Amino acid sequence: MPRISVLPSAVADQIAAGEVVERPASVVKELVENALDAGATSIDIAVDDGGRARIRVSDDGSGMDREDAVLALSRHATSKIRKASDLVGIGSFGFRGEALPAICSVSRMDVETAPADGAGTRVEAAAGTVASVSDAARRRGTTITVSSLFYNAPARLKFMRGARSEWRAIVDTLTLVALARRDVRITVTHDGAPALTLPPASSWRARVAALWGAAAAEKLVDVDDVAGPIRVEGLVESPQDVGTGTRRIFLAVNGRAIRDPGLVRAAEAAYRSTIPAGLRPTLLLSLTLPGSDVDVNVHPAKAEVRFRDRWPVERAVEGAVRRALGTMDAAATIGVRSWWSERGDDLPAPVPLGVESLRDTGRAEPGPLFAEAVGVAELEAVADPRPPAPDPPPLEIPPLTQWRRTYICFEHEQGMVLIDQHSAHERVLFERFMGVLERGESPAQRLLFPLTLHLGPAESEAFDANRELLERLGFEIEGFGGHTLIVRAVPMPHPRFDPERCLRDTLDALTGDRLASGAARHEKLAATVACKAAIKAGEALSLDEMRALFAALAGTTLPAHDVHGRATIVRIGWDELERRFGRR
Amino acid sequence: MRFTITREKLQEGLAAVAASIPAKTTLPVLANILVETTEKGIRLSGTDLDIAVSTEISADVETGGAITIPAKKLSEIARELPPAPVRVASSGEQRVTLDCGRAHFRLLGLPRDEFPSFPSIKFSESWRVRSGELQKLISHTAFAVSTEESRPILNGVLWELRPDMMRMVATNGHRLAKMQVPIKSSGMPSADLIVPPKALEQIRRLFPADEELEIARGENHLGFRSPFTAVYTRLIEGPYPNYEQVIPKDNDKVAIADKAALTSALKRMSVIASDQTHRIRMSFNAGMAKFSVQTPDLGDAQDELAVRFTGDPLDIGFNASYLLEILRFIPTDEVRMTFRAPERAATLEPEQWSDPAQYLCLVMPLRLVD
Numbered sequence: 027m028p029r030i031s032v033l034p035s036a037v038a039d040q041i042a043a044g045e046v047v048e049r050p051a052s053v054v055k056e057l058v059e060n061a062l063d064a065g066a067t068s069i070d071i072a073v074d075d076g077g078r079a080r081i082r083v084s085d086d087g088s089g090m091d092r093e094d095a096v097l098a099l100s101r102h103a104t105s106k107i108r109k110a111s112d113l114v115g116i117g118s119f120g121f122r123g124e125a126l127p128a129i130c131s132v133s134r135m136d137v138e139t140a141p142a143d144g145a146g147t148r149v150e151a152a153a154g155t156v157a158s159v160s161d162a163a164r165r166r167g168t169t170i171t172v173s174s175l176f177y178n179a180p181a182r183l184k185f186m187r188g189a190r191s192e193w194r195a196i197v198d199t200l201t202l203v204a205l206a207r208r209d210v211r212i213t214v215t216h217d218g219a220p221a222l223t224l225p226p227a228s229s230w231r232a233r234v235a236a237l238w239g240a241a242a243a244e245k246l247v248d249v250d251d252v253a254g255p256i257r258v259e260g261l262v263e264s265p266q267d268v269g270t271g272t273r274r275i276f277l278a279v280n281g282r283a284i285r286d287p288g289l290v291r292a293a294e295a296a297y298r299s300t301i302p303a304g305l306r307p308t309l310l311l312s313l314t315l316p317g318s319d320v321d322v323n324v325h326p327a328k329a330e331v332r333f334r335d336r337w338p339v340e341r342a343v344e345g346a347v348r349r350a351l352g353t354m355d356a357a358a359t360i361g362v363r364s365w366w367s368e369r370g371d372d373l374p375a376p377v378p379l380g381v382e383s384l385r386d387t388g389r390a391e392p393g394p395l396f397a398e399a400v401g402v403a404e405l406e407a408v409a410d411p412r413p414p415a416p417d418p419p420p421l422e423i424p425p426l427t428q429w430r431r432t433y434i435c436f437e438h439e440q441g442m443v444l445i446d447q448h449s450a451h452e453r454v455l456f457e458r459f460m461g462v463l464e465r466g467e468s469p470a471q472r473l474l475f476p477l478t479l480h481l482g483p484a485e486s487e488a489f490d491a492n493r494e495l496l497e498r499l500g501f502e503i504e505g506f507g508g509h510t511l512i513v514r515a516v517p518m519p520h521p522r523f524d525p526e527r528c529l530r531d532t533l534d535a536l537t538g539d540r541l542a543s544g545a546a547r548h549e550k551l552a553a554t555v556a557c558k559a560a561i562k563a564g565e566a567l568s569l570d571e572m573r574a575l576f577a578a579l580a581g582t583t584l585p586a587h588d589v590h591g592r593a594t595i596v597r598i599g600w601d602e603l604e605r606r607f608g609r610r
Numbered sequence: 611m612r613f614t615i616t617r618e619k620l621q622e623g624l625a626a627v628a629a630s631i632p633a634k635t636t637l638p639v640l641a642n643i644l645v646e647t648t649e650k651g652i653r654l655s656g657t658d659l660d661i662a663v664s665t666e667i668s669a670d671v672e673t674g675g676a677i678t679i680p681a682k683k684l685s686e687i688a689r690e691l692p693p694a695p696v697r698v699a700s701s702g703e704q705r706v707t708l709d710c711g712r713a714h715f716r717l718l719g720l721p722r723d724e725f726p727s728f729p730s731i732k733f734s735e736s737w738r739v740r741s742g743e744l745q746k747l748i749s750h751t752a753f754a755v756s757t758e759e760s761r762p763i764l765n766g767v768l769w770e771l772r773p774d775m776m777r778m779v780a781t782n783g784h785r786l787a788k789m790q791v792p793i794k795s796s797g798m799p800s801a802d803l804i805v806p807p808k809a810l811e812q813i814r815r816l817f818p819a820d821e822e823l824e825i826a827r828g829e830n831h832l833g834f835r836s837p838f839t840a841v842y843t844r845l846i847e848g849p850y851p852n853y854e855q856v857i858p859k860d861n862d863k864v865a866i867a868d869k870a871a872l873t874s875a876l877k878r879m880s881v882i883a884s885d886q887t888h889r890i891r892m893s894f895n896a897g898m899a900k901f902s903v904q905t906p907d908l909g910d911a912q913d914e915l916a917v918r919f920t921g922d923p924l925d926i927g928f929n930a931s932y933l934l935e936i937l938r939f940i941p942t943d944e945v946r947m948t949f950r951a952p953e954r955a956a957t958l959e960p961e962q963w964s965d966p967a968q969y970l971c972l973v974m975p976l977r978l979v980d
Contacts, residue, residue, distance in 0.1 A: 213626060458886075465906070469887040470977035471929065472953055474783050475851045502977070515953075518887055518929075524760035 047128050049186060050077025050175060051195035056125035057170050058203050061085035064168060067226070068211040074100035075190030075217065077175065077196055084169040089141040095149050096156060098137070099130050126170075130154050132182065133175045139168040151583045153178045197221070201237060202283035203451060205276045205310060217246035232260050242271065249311060251346030255319070255413040259309035260453035265351060265586075266296060266593055269305040278312040279320055285329050289313075292340035298549070300587040311343065352584045418529065421580055426572040432563040435571050441599035447567060447575065449588035454578040455519055456589045459552035463498055470500035470515035477513040477526045481533065485509070488536040495551050501529060519559055531558040611645075611675025615667065617691050617710065623654045623667040624685045626816055626839060631656035631681040639724040642678035646699070647671045655728070657842075661809045662728050663816065665839040674764060676707055676722040680939045687715055714750070729842050731833035736826035737798040739776070741836075742819035743791050747778040749814060750789045750939050750969055752807045756782035766804035766846035768853075773800065779853050780807070785932045786853060786972040787939070803832060804850055805905050807854040809843030816841065827854055857972060858955050861948035863921030865894055869945045872899075873937050875913045879903045880930045882911040888930045889976045894949070902932075926952045927978040933958075936971040952978060 047053055054071065061069050064087025073308040074080040090098060102131050129135065131154035140146030140162075144409060148162035150372065176182040186192065193216060204212055204224050212221040227233035227362075246261035293309045301307065322334040333339050424436040434445040462468040486509045489496070496503065500517025516525035535554045561567070567575070579585045586595050604610045624643070626936040630817040632640055635658070644655040648666055655664035677700045687708065688696075701707070703721040707714065730818075750769070756764035761783070768779040775788035776798075813834055819821060821836050825951060834841045879890045882903045893900040899917045904910040926949060942960035949956045 163745070467979040469889045469927070469979075471784050471887070472955075472974035472976070474781060474786060474853075474856045474955065474972070474974055500977070522758060524758065527760060535804070 044557040047125075047132060047175075049195060051199045053077065053081050053133075053172055053175060054083070054196050055199045055203070056129060057081070057172070058200070060125065060170075061168065062203070062207055062210065064088045066167065066210060069213075070210070071200065071214045072218075073193065073196055073214070073216050076187075076192035078189060078192060079185060080171065080604050081175070082169060082171040084167065086167040089146070089167050091141050092159065094148040095137055095147045096159060097141050097414045099135070099149070099151055099154075099156060103381040105463040108578075127154065129172055129175075132179045133172045133177065134172075136171040137168065138162050138164055138170075140164045140166055154444050169607055171348075185491070197482050202276060202278075204233060204237060205230075206278045206281050206283050206312070218342050230259070232393045234310065238274075244291060245271065246308070246310070247350050249346050249350040251342070251349055253342035253345055254338065255316050256342040257314040258311060258342055259314075260309075262293065262310070262350060263308040264506050265300040265307070265591055266299045268297070268307045271308070273306050274308045274310065279322075280314060280317065281312070282322060282331070283329075284331050286331070288336065288340060290344050292343040293347045296344045296351060300351060300584060301591040307310060309347075311347075313339065315339065333609070348583065352582075352585065375584050401557075421577050423573050423576050426569065427569050428572060430563075431566050434567070434576065438577075438597070441597050441602070444596045444598075445576070445579065446563070446592075446594050447565070447572075448560050448563045449592055449594040450575055450579045450585075451520075452556045452588045453582055453585065453594055454575070455560055456517065456552050456556035457554055457584075459499060459583045460548060462500075463495060463548040463552055468498060468500040469501055471518050472515045473513070477516075477529075479511040479513065479526065479530060481509040481511060483509065484537040485530075485533040488533045488605060491549055492533075492536060495548065496529075496532075496555075499551075499555060501525070520561070522561060522565070523559055528555065528558045556589060611647055611677060612672040612697075613647060613669045614672070614695050614697045615652065615669035616905075617667065617693055617696055619667045620691075620696055621688045623652075623665050624681075624688050626665040627656040628655045628681060628685055628736045629812060630656040630658060630661055630663040631814070632846040639678055639720050639726075641681060641718055642725070643684060644676065644678050644722065646676040647674040655725075657726060658960040659726065660806060660844050661812060662750055662842040663812055663836070663840070664728070665668075665816075669836070675700055677703070677719045678722060678725050678763060679706055679719045683717060693702055698796070729827040729828050729831035729833070729844075731826045731831055731842065733824055733826045733833065733835065736824040736833075738822050739793070739825055740819075741813075741817040741821040741823050743793065744823065745777075745814045745817075745819055746967065747776070747789050747791060748810045750941075751778040751780045751787040752810050753935060753939065753969075754782060754785055754787040755807050758782070763804060763846060763848045763850060763950050766806050767810055768850045769803045769805050771798050771801045772806070773798070779850070781851075781853065781972075784929070786856075786937065787936070787969075788853070788971070789967055789969045791967045799827075801827070802850065804846040804847060804848070806843060806846060809841060812841050817868060829855070841866050845955070855953060857970070858948070858950055861954070861957060863894065863919070863924050863949040865899060865917045865919045865947045865949070866916060866944055867899065867917040867947065868935055869940055869943055871915055872945060873934060875899075875901055875915050876930050876934050876937070878913055879911055880934070883930050884908075887976060888932075889927055890930045891925060891927050891978055893923070893925045893956045894919050894921075921949070924949050924952070926954070926956065927976040928973060929976055932973050936973065939971075941965070941969070 046236060047056070049050050050073070054073070055075065058069060058071065063084060064085060066085035068086050070082075070132075070146070071102065072082040086110065126135075134152040137149040137151075138146060139149075143165045144163065144436075146162045148158075148160045150160075152159045176186065197214075200212065200214060200222065202436045206224075208227040208230065211226050212224040214221065222237070224233065224236050227236060231243050231246065231248070234246065234335065243261075245267040247264045248259075249262055250259045251257070255280065275290060277286055277289055279286075289311070290309060292447070293311060294306065297307055318335045321334070343361040399484055424435050424438070425433050428434055428447070429444070432445055432447060435443075436443055450559035489503075489511065493503065501513060502513040504514060513525065516529075519521075532551075532554050535558070537550070552579035588594050601610065627643055630694075631643065635641055637659075640658060644653075644664075645656070646653045647669075651667050651669035651671065653664055653666045657663070662970050692711040692713065692769075696898075697709045699707050700719075704719050705716065706719050707716050709715075747769075763779070764782055766780075768777075770777040770779070771863040775790050775792045777788065779788045780787065781787070816839050817834070817836055824835050826833050830845055830847070832843050832845055845938055848886065876890070878899050880888060880903075882905055883890050884905045890901055891905045893902070894917070896919060897916060899915045899919070901913040901915070902910065903912075936958050940958065940960050942963050944961035946959045948959075949954060952975060955972050955974055958973065960969055964971070
């Protein structure tokens with residue numbers, strides 16, 4: 027007798043069921059995806075005893091005629107592909123023709139379906155065998171009821187968890203579906219009690235609010251960006267809320283929820299320097315890219331996909347999230363949240379106003395010496411009536427005032443806004459220094475009287491480790507025996523810059539730093555120097571300096587956060603003020 | 611106290627003192643002007659504790675006395691008065707009335723005792739300097755002082771007094787201006803004084819050029835006075851950096867250029883230069899200076915200017931705003947520039963200046979990146 031034999035198909039289905047159907051949640055997932063593939067706009071899910079007793083999924087999709095309904099229960103029977111080449115660029119959730127027969131092989135299944143209102147079909151099956159086929163009157167669509175899951179597979183049955191645990195898994199599964207397909211109405215009942223009611227939602231935010239409540243939705247910032255053929259949209263947590271609630275991750279590629287640690291890392295990279303190390307943000311992102319660039323036929327449960335070229339996809343995700351955090355929406359707020367999308371839109375590219383605007387003002391004659399001329403530091407160029415460049419439109423700078431020599435405040439349509447001058451300047455300088463380190467050059471002003479710094483051993487070590495980068499930033503430094511440095515040239519990032527103090531504080535801060543490499547090291551140094559070089563809280567700023575800082579901040583890619591992840595901008599909405607004054 | 615003064619005299623006196631009144635102060639009396647009667651008239655004084663200005667104007671004094679009056683309000687009133695004699699009278703320590711034509715004002719002042727006393731300076735040990743000479747030194751150097759607070763010593767102008775000349779030097783560590791004028795000795799001590807530019811500006815403004823000023827030194831202060839007006843200032847203490855050491859003596863490349871043409875070319879380049887550094891590149895070659903500027907995200911520009919150049923060709927970078935600033939003060943039509951190397955100091959001087967004064971400006975270059 028031959029020792030090898032082809033397994034009966036029922037056994038093969040049971041084995042396949044092991045891959046596809048692990049627990050009630052996978053049944054729910056397969057059935058709901060089938061419903062979506064059938065074009066359903068409304069799906070009702072009823073679950074009893076955590077899915078252990080019964081799972082029923084009803085949709086208003088295309089339905090099946092009698093022949094199809096019976097065939098659907100046999101293995102690799104599918105309406106979704108016809109030939110192998112259809113696998114490339116697959117657009118539907120299911121396609122392998124495995125799910126229904128696999129589920130059927132380990133449960134009692136009851137399928138009611140009709141391609142049009144009226145005459146339909148009812149198929150009853152158990153353990154993979156069709157028991158009866160009969161007429162049934164029903165509306166267009168399909169209802170599949172799966173009961174006694176794993177009744178004939180004791181090994182599986184033994185490993186089913188308690189009802190609550192299985193129910194939680196089902197909710198997680200449905201959450202992914204609900205986020206991926208916001209356009210579909212979904213209702214869920216558990217043991218007869220309504221658990222979730224999700225009307226069709228026009229936006230991510232509305233769906234998130236229906237799922238987790240409005241408060242959760244308010245902590246998120248919209249992402250919507252296109253890079254080449256890749257579109258990234260969704261919601262990510264605003265940095266000041268990271269770590270305050272449950273972290274949720276949702277990734278979808280072409281509407282299919284997937285797991286992909288690489289994309290998560292890319293999105294988290296966009297938070298670099300806005301949140302403290304160790305905190306992980308909530309990310310709800312959906313990618314749309316050409317079907318030919320992505321392979322979904324990697325995993326039986328289709329939880330993973332393979333990208334033809336992974337790098338641009340990660341880049342697109344990082345860029346999209348970074349841009350989203352860069353809008354003022356990501357700014358910390360007090361009181362009622364007001365969405366500021368138009369604010370984000372009208373913060374344009376850098377405008378030609380630097381804190382260091384020193385251009386000659388065009389006075390040909392030696393003017394009065396002092397008030398104007400002494401001020402290398404004065405910002406006459408800002409007030410200079412120069413013809414504005416037609417494109418881009420000039421940034422409109424609102425009237426600014428300084429409070430407590432620390433905050434620059436101004437009025438906005440939707441509330442009052444405060445900018446922390448140190449944090450804001452730090453962000454401006456950080457981005458400038460990063461640019462310098464990455465492009466590899468910075469102007470260095472030679473000094474008439476070189477600075478002499480005496481360093482301790484730890485600072486000397488920090489200097490040796492960072493010497494090359496400091497020189498790129500514009501510090502020209504000679505070692506002068508032992509721990510003495512002679513600084514011959516310094517960068518001039520702004521007129522109040524104190525190079526000696528900046529260098530000393532920077533080396534102090536870098537003491538005992540582990541040697542990072544590459545970009546991380548650049549970032550660390552740029553952040554340190556920016557922090558030490560930025561104007562401090564407590565420094566009185568002239569109006570022109572405030573204006574220049576405002577403009578420079580608007581020109582940064584992440585205006586809302588400083589390099590330590592603290593907010594640079596805080597808004598207090600009018601409604602908050604009105605509430606406090608008892609006006610509403 | 612009771613006196614009568616012409617409207618014009620009052621306005622004149624207030625204008626002289628007003629600049630020394632601080633705009634914001636924590637000591638309320640500093641916002642006031644001290645009005646005292648003297649033998650010939652009245653004396654108005656103001657101070658911000660760093661500098662003090664007082665000026666005497668003629669008035670008909672009926673009864674002597676003194677009071678302080680809010681400076682801002684008094685100046686505004688004086689400006690709006692009808693053309694008629696002004697009668698001022700105090701009643702008690704704090705009240706003052708002012709009548710002019712049919713206008714009548716009553717102001718609340720502060721007692722004279724609250725006004726800080728001026729530094730004690732013995733003008734018996736004074737020396738004399740012609741105001742015009744001082745004005746010349748001040749206006750050609752003070753622009754170069756530092757406004758940064760990290761090195762207070764550079765916030766002042768160094769005023770060197772020597773038996774046969776006096777010299778002022780100012781620098782912010784990137785550029786320096788130095789001018790000296792010969793003087794006929796008049797009992798002047800040899801001294802190095804570091805004077806806040808704010809005081810120098812008052813001196814330049816208040817004293818007519820042909821006036822002989824009496825100058826005397828107190829412990830920490832310096833006083834300047836003419837028969838009617840006096841300025842006192844705090845001195846900045848500390849050793850001034852050794853500037854002689856950084857003035858190049860071996861610059862072997864010399865370019866002589868038309869000041870106006872050079873200024874225009876630099877202004878053109880500045881349009882494209884970075885807002886932060888104003889960096890431009892200058893390339894000198896026989897008979898020609900080429901300018902170029904390149905700013906990422908903005909663009910680039912070039913220009914050329916015929917110059918008389920001797921020496922090996924040179925490429926050097928500068929902060930254009932420093933050059934432009936110095937050019938404004940160069941008193942001749944042509945400017946003489948000297949260089950040594952791209953990382954060494956350059957000098958700018960007037961060319962063919964028929965003046966006994968000597969003027970030298972110095973600029974440190976910016977690093978050029980290729």
